[in-house]
Amino acid sequence: MIEYAARRLAGLLGVWFLAIVITFVAVQFVPGDPIMALLSDRSGDADLEARLRADYGLDRPLPVQFLDYLAHIADGTFGLSFRFANTTVFDVISGGLLISPILAITAILIAVPLGVVLGVFAAQRANSWADTAVILGLVSGISIPNFAMAAFLVYLLSIKWSVLPVAGWGTPQHLVMPVLILVIPPTAYVARLTRTYMLEVLQQDFVRTARAKGLRERLVIYRHALKNTFVPLLTTVGIIFGGLLSGTFVVETIFNIPGLGRLAIESIFARDYPVTMTIVLLFTMFYSIINLIVDLAYTALDPRIRLTNTKA
Amino acid sequence: MRAGTKLLALCASALALTLPAAAVSQAAELRTNINADPAMVDPITYSELIAGDVMANVYEGFVGLDTEGNVIPALAESWEPHEDGLGFRFKLRSGVKFHSGRSFGAKDVKYTFEQLLIPGNRGGLNAEYLDTVVGAQAVKDGKTTDLEGVTVVDELTLDVRFTKADVLFPIYPFYFMDAGIVEEHGADWATKASAGTGPFKFKAWNLGRDVQLEAFADYWGGAPKIDGVRFLIVPSGDTAVSMYEAGELDVVYVDTQTIRRVLKDPQFKDEMLTAPAAQIRYLGMNQNLYEPFKDIRVREAICIGFDRDAMVDGLYDGAAFPLYGQVTPGVAGYNPDLPAIPYDPERAKKLLAEAGYPNGEGLPPIKVTDTEPNKNDITYYANQFSSVLGMPVEVEIVERGSHIKRMNAGEVPFFPWGWSAGYPDALYFLSQVWYGPSTYNRSRWQNDAFDALIEEAQGTADAKARYALYNKAEKILLDDWGTCPTTVRMQVALVKPNVEGVSLTPFRFLPFGDAQVTE
Numbered sequence: 001m002i003e004y005a006a007r008r009l010a011g012l013l014g015v016w017f018l019a020i021v022i023t024f025v026a027v028q029f030v031p032g033d034p035i036m037a038l039l040s041d042r043s044g045d046a047d048l049e050a051r052l053r054a055d056y057g058l059d060r061p062l063p064v065q066f067l068d069y070l071a072h073i074a075d076g077t078f079g080l081s082f083r084f085a086n087t088t089v090f091d092v093i094s095g096g097l098l099i100s101p102i103l104a105i106t107a108i109l110i111a112v113p114l115g116v117v118l119g120v121f122a123a124q125r126a127n128s129w130a131d132t133a134v135i136l137g138l139v140s141g142i143s144i145p146n147f148a149m150a151a152f153l154v155y156l157l158s159i160k161w162s163v164l165p166v167a168g169w170g171t172p173q174h175l176v177m178p179v180l181i182l183v184i185p186p187t188a189y190v191a192r193l194t195r196t197y198m199l200e201v202l203q204q205d206f207v208r209t210a211r212a213k214g215l216r217e218r219l220v221i222y223r224h225a226l227k228n229t230f231v232p233l234l235t236t237v238g239i240i241f242g243g244l245l246s247g248t249f250v251v252e253t254i255f256n257i258p259g260l261g262r263l264a265i266e267s268i269f270a271r272d273y274p275v276t277m278t279i280v281l282l283f284t285m286f287y288s289i290i291n292l293i294v295d296l297a298y299t300a301l302d303p304r305i306r307l308t309n310t311k312a
Numbered sequence: 313m314r315a316g317t318k319l320l321a322l323c324a325s326a327l328a329l330t331l332p333a334a335a336v337s338q339a340a341e342l343r344t345n346i347n348a349d350p351a352m353v354d355p356i357t358y359s360e361l362i363a364g365d366v367m368a369n370v371y372e373g374f375v376g377l378d379t380e381g382n383v384i385p386a387l388a389e390s391w392e393p394h395e396d397g398l399g400f401r402f403k404l405r406s407g408v409k410f411h412s413g414r415s416f417g418a419k420d421v422k423y424t425f426e427q428l429l430i431p432g433n434r435g436g437l438n439a440e441y442l443d444t445v446v447g448a449q450a451v452k453d454g455k456t457t458d459l460e461g462v463t464v465v466d467e468l469t470l471d472v473r474f475t476k477a478d479v480l481f482p483i484y485p486f487y488f489m490d491a492g493i494v495e496e497h498g499a500d501w502a503t504k505a506s507a508g509t510g511p512f513k514f515k516a517w518n519l520g521r522d523v524q525l526e527a528f529a530d531y532w533g534g535a536p537k538i539d540g541v542r543f544l545i546v547p548s549g550d551t552a553v554s555m556y557e558a559g560e561l562d563v564v565y566v567d568t569q570t571i572r573r574v575l576k577d578p579q580f581k582d583e584m585l586t587a588p589a590a591q592i593r594y595l596g597m598n599q600n601l602y603e604p605f606k607d608i609r610v611r612e613a614i615c616i617g618f619d620r621d622a623m624v625d626g627l628y629d630g631a632a633f634p635l636y637g638q639v640t641p642g643v644a645g646y647n648p649d650l651p652a653i654p655y656d657p658e659r660a661k662k663l664l665a666e667a668g669y670p671n672g673e674g675l676p677p678i679k680v681t682d683t684e685p686n687k688n689d690i691t692y693y694a695n696q697f698s699s700v701l702g703m704p705v706e707v708e709i710v711e712r713g714s715h716i717k718r719m720n721a722g723e724v725p726f727f728p729w730g731w732s733a734g735y736p737d738a739l740y741f742l743s744q745v746w747y748g749p750s751t752y753n754r755s756r757w758q759n760d761a762f763d764a765l766i767e768e769a770q771g772t773a774d775a776k777a778r779y780a781l782y783n784k785a786e787k788i789l790l791d792d793w794g795t796c797p798t799t800v801r802m803q804v805a806l807v808k809p810n811v812e813g814v815s816l817t818p819f820r821f822l823p824f825g826d827a828q829v830t831e
Binding site: 044084253270 | 348349351352354357359360431434500518519520521544545546547548550551554555557558559560711712713714716717720721751752
């Protein structure tokens with residue numbers, strides 16, 4: 001197990017390095033020169049241009065710039081922001097570093113249990129009106145675009161009834177609407193998966209045996225059947241987390257939350273490449289760490305997986 | 313499931329701990345929006361609008377603006393031109409204190425000028441106003457840090473000498489800073505201390521969240537009646553208006569994409585402030601790059617070939633006015649008597665035919681270029697010129713930084729663009745955008761008589777005489793159809809009924825020193 005975890009961790013480092021290379025290369029192909037964006041109207045000033053290029057190390061050959069970038073990652077500053085005068089990328093991102101992961105993890109912690117409960121509920125009543133109602137409700141939940149849903153919620157809960165703040169960050173109340181918006185799609189996803197897996201499991205012999213020996217239906221469902229859906233469900237958590245991280249881009253912009261998602265959008269528009277690259281790297285790290293945890297978790301949950309992996 | 317619930321509860325409590333406590337709302341704090349973080353909060357590197365919105369409350373120059381947008385003395389009480397016209401002697405205001413408690417005086421003005429010019433400091437917008445000062449180039453080149461042309465005569469008297477006449481120098485919007493601040497707080501003082509004389513002190517900048525200012529009790533103009541100003545950083549204009557509706561903002565500057573929502577909603581009618589923006593807009597035609605532009609008839613045909621009123625309604629939701637000159641209302645030297653430029657497709661077609669291009673036949677293809685946010689404008693122009701004049705115009709959308717570089721280099725043949733005034737005098741527009749030698753003369757229109765008038769105006773201290781020169785110069789530009797003036801944007805702001813003393817001028821909000829918030 002420890003050997004396996006170490007091997008996976010080493011693999012992660014490779015993934016991160018690849019992310020660094022890809023973002024660095026991609027930025028070179030984005031149209032527009034950050035120094036020109038910085039100079040704006042003063043782009044005729046060749047002296048100033050030369051000075052800025054030297055300040056940001058952009059006058060050096062690309063391979064050297066890449067090594068510089070690696071050095072800045074290693075020293076934890078991540079280089080200088082283009083948008084903010086004399087400010088390191090670390091100082092730009094540090095205030096909002098955990099906001100997007102907090103949003104995503106809160107949403108997962110609500111969406112997965114909720115989705116499982118709804119899925120079991122629907123599976124138990126397969127093809128009844130209750131099943132149809134749950135699935136229909138969830139499908140319409142995903143179908144409404146998140147920005148439209150957000151506008152509706154803000155109008156109702158903040159402007160009309162004044163129970164929640166429109167936007168911002170800092171109190172638990174600020175978390176309610178953004179999380180609600182984030183929770184809907186993964187809940188629907190988890191519920192539908194749970195329903196399908198449950199229907200499959202309920203057909204199996206051991207469930208028939210459990211029922212035959214007279215166990216109460218609740219025990220059959222929760223102790224025997226549901227446990228067998230956990231492994232396939234767990235594998236989807238990593239995917240859901242990725243979806244939620246990208247969801248924070250939209251949600252943070254709508255609800256004016258000073259997290260990395262909103263900062264990423266601002267930095268892209270401001271041609272602040274060092275900040276953009278760092279956020280891409282951090283999101284890659286969050287995503288890959290969550291996936292590693294998920295993988296480790298199901299090797300723990302399912303002995304068969306553990307066995308195959310240690311042999312390989 | 314039980315374990316899951318426990319975990320959830322655990323996470324919720326951990327979350328409550330990591331979130332900072334709810335901001336205590338103070339009744340006497342004015343809350344307003346800015347749509348991005350300022351790029352800086354120091355008066356030396358200062359080079360963009362949002363930083364200006366914040367810093368106008370913290371720093372002051374020789375002069376300020378009143379609620380009508382007129383120039384009034386601020387840190388200078390009076391000034392006298394030198395006899396040769398090549399400089400000024402300023403009498404500075406006495407009894408002015410910096411936020412540090414130190415007294416403001418002539419040495420601080422000289423210090424500010426030098427800091428703007430020292431090469432390693434990356435002096436921003438305000439450095440450009442020092443070009444004519446004697447010795448400025450030597451400081452810029454790093455040969456000295458002493459600005460020769462500026463002399464501290466005594467504590468409150470300052471002498472400034474120029475290499476050539478610069479009558480508007482006293483109204484340039486400098487932000488004078490405390491010469492003792494670096495010694496006290498070190499080179500990175502800007503986010504730790506406040507170095508101005510304005511009605512508010514810089515208190516804190518929480519990146520991505522807000523910039524906080526607090527009232528300066530010793531302000532020379534009288535202590536503000538509010539405790540402070542909080543600029544909340546709200547990138548989405550729509551969100552800002554919702555926050556205003558829900559009472560989370562007291563004052564909101566409405567962005568152009570949200571104006572439609574505000575103008576259409578009757579509940580905002582009595583809470584709205586409007587003012588034209590001090591920004592000219594024009595359609596640039598570079599005669600060096602497109603042969604037909606050399607013919608004045610073609611230029612006129614283009615200028616009367618689009619409908620300014622239709623643009624105001626269709627493209628700007630009514631929040632704009634047609635512009636018939638190259639000075640905007642509210643800027644000194646504006647000529648209100650300029651004749652309207654009609655939309656006259658018939659005459660436009662006739663002119664084109666006279667120029668040898670009946671129905672646009674024989675006109676080479678051309679692109680009209682702008683950035684993505686203005687794609688609707690160029691789509692309108694392209695459609696209008698091809699359908700009405702038969703001119704083969706295509707739309708070209710480009711990235712901003714490189715577009716500006718190409719325009720500065722005179723490499724873009726046909727483009728709509730604008731220019732925002734840095735100070736309230738028409739010379740800003742005329743000398744920067746249409747004066748021959750200016751880098752910002754992006755369509756490279758050139759006229760010797762126009763240039764001579766601008767040079768004369770730069771040395772004409774008498775305001776009335778100077779305005780007459782502007783009007784004459786502007787007429788030369790318009791009579792030559794050197795460009796097509798297009799529209800001027802209308803700024804819109806919302807102010808809650810319990811807030812008083814907030815003024816919107818062509819130069820955005822006045823500092824909030826006179827604002828009052830009641831319960």
